[in-house]
Amino acid sequence: MKTLIRVATGTAIAVLLACASANTQGRSSQGTSNTLTIDQLARTNTEYVYDAIVKLRPSWLTTRGPTSYTDATPTAVSVFMGNTFLGKLESLREVRTLDLREVKYWDAASASARFGMGHPRGVIELTRK
Secondary structure, rough: OHHHHHHHHHHHHHHHHOOOOOOHHHHHHHOOEEEEEEEHHHHHOOOOOHHHHHHHHHHOOEEEEOOOOOOOOOOEEEEEEEEEEEEHHHHHOOEHHHEEEEEEEEOHHHHHHHHHOOOOOOEEEEEEE
């Protein structure tokens, strides 16, 4: 009985390790869900970053409703290049994909820690070549 349990346990561990290895390998070649690499941007055949994100990560561009009762303006993602604020969503229509090395999405909590308060929809950070 003990031998049977050891074999089953060993098989289960081997299967888990194989699955973990496959996930890690797939992720490294594709990038993470919050990062777009230069290769991914190039494959979109788009001139501007906004269009590339629409094709690859449209959820980054969704807006939320108003953040308070006194301000009815919908919230959109903020855009930074390095530590410089470029603007809101529309500024992505002016940046060419060929000029970038990486595009990264920061959720609201991470954006607050990295870029300061005031980014309830998160931040898209652009990294130049």
